[in-house]
Amino acid sequence: MQDRGTEEPVRLGLPHPAVGLIFSMLLAVWTTQALEMSVGKIPFLEAVNGSTVMLPCSYSSCIGIKNLYFNWQFNQNGTMQKVCESVIPSADVVVSDVSIFRDRVEFVGKNDHNNVSILLWNITFEDGGYYTCFGRNPKEKGKNHSAVFHLIVVDEVRVVDNTLPTIIAAAVGGAIALIMGFMLLKNLTLFVLSKLEEKNKECLVTLSGIDNTDNGISGSKADSKPTPKKK
Structure with a gap:
């Protein structure tokens, strides 16, 4: 009885990868020469x-x-x-x-x-x-x-009327320019307002410090008096 465990596996006759590469190169050369x-x-x-x-x-x-x-x-x-x-x-x-x-x-x-x-x-x-x-x-x-x-x-060469496309293109371009101008103006306005708000905050802080000094509030320079010595 033949031992099937010792039989060689069936191998498919697949081409070597190098053969496929050479074939592709030859095909490319032939195509460029065509x-x-x-x-x-x-x-x-x-x-x-x-x-x-x-x-x-x-x-x-x-x-x-x-x-x-x-x-x-x-x-x-x-x-x-x-x-x-x-x-x-x-x-x-x-x-x-x-x-x-x-x-x-x-x-x-x-x-x-x-x-x-x-x-x-x-x-x-x-x-x-x-x-x-x-x-x-x-x-x-x-x-x-x-x-x-x-x-x-x-019969004759047709002259293409570009009036309507020109008007549409001008309208679209004008609308885009208007939107861009509005956005630029909006950003500039917001920037100026933010700077003014920061400046107002700094001014309020400065004025608050001055008022505390003048009114002699605890913690200000007006409270800085020496403690009398006991006899």
Whole structure:
């Protein structure tokens, strides 16, 4: 009969903590090297019908690019339509061969500062919508990324009436200033009154001492008479 008390406990094949740390570091390095497409801090623009606008886009990669493929696409009623496309062999090459698939579109990036922006000439209301700037970098094993820019076409630029917000802000500011002034005046008044009260107390104590001396009250200097000697 086998003695179960001498059996080795079953050990789970858990990875060493160092392995997890190395994996996390490699993942962080890979993330920082990844291709990124950017349309700027403000990813939308409101433009007047008939005007010319630029749709900004730039790329970045910590390890550089090689044969970077990029394109612009327009979302027309849920269908992605290609606007333009090209391949950038390296970062120091000026892009000149760009395929354009849409009227009134001009590529203006020229790869200056990793720029792949485009111009839209004489925009119409049909040009309004979402444009996607897409990039794929073979140097990063085909890593790709995209950014979306929203173009809003209007009849005229709306002028925002700031009269009411200005009045409200002025009223609130004035009320706050009034409250602060009242509190300051109140604290100053209380401070002056406390000082006057302390001064009055000192004056009363001084006057009380003087009255005791003049009236010859026991314990004052007027009672300090020598005791007559007995014969």
